[in-house]
Amino acid sequence: MTAEPAISLHGVVKRFGPLTAVDHLDLEVPAGVCFGLLGPNGAGKSTTMRLLTAQALADEGHIRVLGHDVPYDSKAARLRMGVCPQQDNLDVEMSVRQTLAVFSRLYRVPRHERSAAIDRALQIARLTDRADAKVTELSGGMRRRLLIGRALVHTPDLVLLDEPTVGLDPQVRQELWSLIDGLRAEGVTVLMSTHYIEEAERLADVVGVMAAGQIVALGTPDDLVLEHAGREVIEVYGPPARLAEVDADATARGWQTRRSGPAVAILRAETLDGDAPDGERRAATLEDAFVMLTGAEVD
């Protein structure tokens, strides 16, 4: 494949005063994949998203989106791109249909195709029977679906989803996951940022783990787990004193550990000889890898 990636960033730096939010970031997202940008809060995910729409301007580096230089030719890129922001910015003065109608114009959907495009977006967002409801009358889950529908009204080639399920209850989250999965099936390139491990694990073909403004690991979820946490994990439970003892002992032997709630988890358990302490064996997860990579606990 010699096709140009849907997104490429090279040496991108973005500073806010003394804070460097994005720090020499290199990232390529091939066309047609669902790419999960996984990182703790404050890792620079949202800033990266804003750089891609030229709503933030990089201090250094080169950005290309869908074959266009950003920010120079950003409008051409935005024409073929849909954005679902982390912070709900729906227009509370409008109805569902009016919202989609305005954005079909902003995204230059030709006049004679607009009504079909709006109906399609209503269907994707599963809001057809709420089309005339005011935005303020929608539930949190419906608003989030409308945000996604709004980002898709012009059938974009690339969709940016910034924390698409943050703050939603598990049922609604499942619903959105199937919606996002449907996008991938249609061949739309998806760049999704999340700090929910499970979300990245379920949806992403490729995961980039982001910390302190950089990509610290890149690969399929399975590869990342294998590389950074091994196959198996032993979790040892006990009172704090016992946990400290296990932790110290494991560290002395050169084993990798992490605190996991009320337990100490020893990684790469499959490589340990029989002298590993007793505990519950389980398969390593992306969460194990994530914690090893970012040092951050997961909420």
Place this chain on the structure above:
Amino acid sequence: MRRLEPAAVLGVMSRDVTIFRKFWKATTFSSVVEPTIYLIAFGFGFGALVTEVGGVDYIEYVGTGIVASAALFASVFAGMFNTFVRREFQRTYDAILAAPVNTEELVTAEILWIACRAGVYCMAPLLVATLFGLTPEWTTIFVPFVGFLTGFGFASFGVLISALAKSIDNFNYVTSAVVTPLFLISGTFFPISGLPDGIQVIAQINPLYHCVQLVRALVLGGLELADAWHVVALLIFAVGMWLLAIWRQRIRLID
């Protein structure tokens, strides 16, 4: 400054039109009732003391003067409050700028829309004044353009202020220190020639004064070539404020 694409500007304006359908009644009500109150209060109250100002009936003097006030009030507050709320609280502008729209197109569309409204609603006082006995000249048909131009300038001024404001309370300073004085020393209710020299100079650089002079000439007759200066003054104000508004809003909208 990059090119302004009509599709982007019209797209943003389509949002304004959609929302306007909801509150046009309230807007229309206040833009007709307000000048009526001014006309009654000043026309009858003050008119009892003064029958003529500068050779015209006082009711005609005030009736034409408040055309400028109508354009001012229809534009400056919309420019300040609407853009602040949409940027800071509703984050509407963040959503729009993620679409193929640039800051200059967004800002221009918002200002254009407000200016169009000012151009229409500035005619309300004339309609009311006609009921009180004003007989307009045929050149009155150009008044909406004057209202549009004045509205464009003051909407831009409002958008500029909204970009400079840290919080919505800051608008109080501007309203008291800028808008009210401009409104009062514009020659709307009394001629500026009676004011002290220093204040007369301020009145000369007050865009509203130029709007008032132009409207009076168009409605009451006696338009001269020299009045072109008023058009130029309004144009300079409008273009200058527009460019400043784009510049400052870009700083607020783009990180």
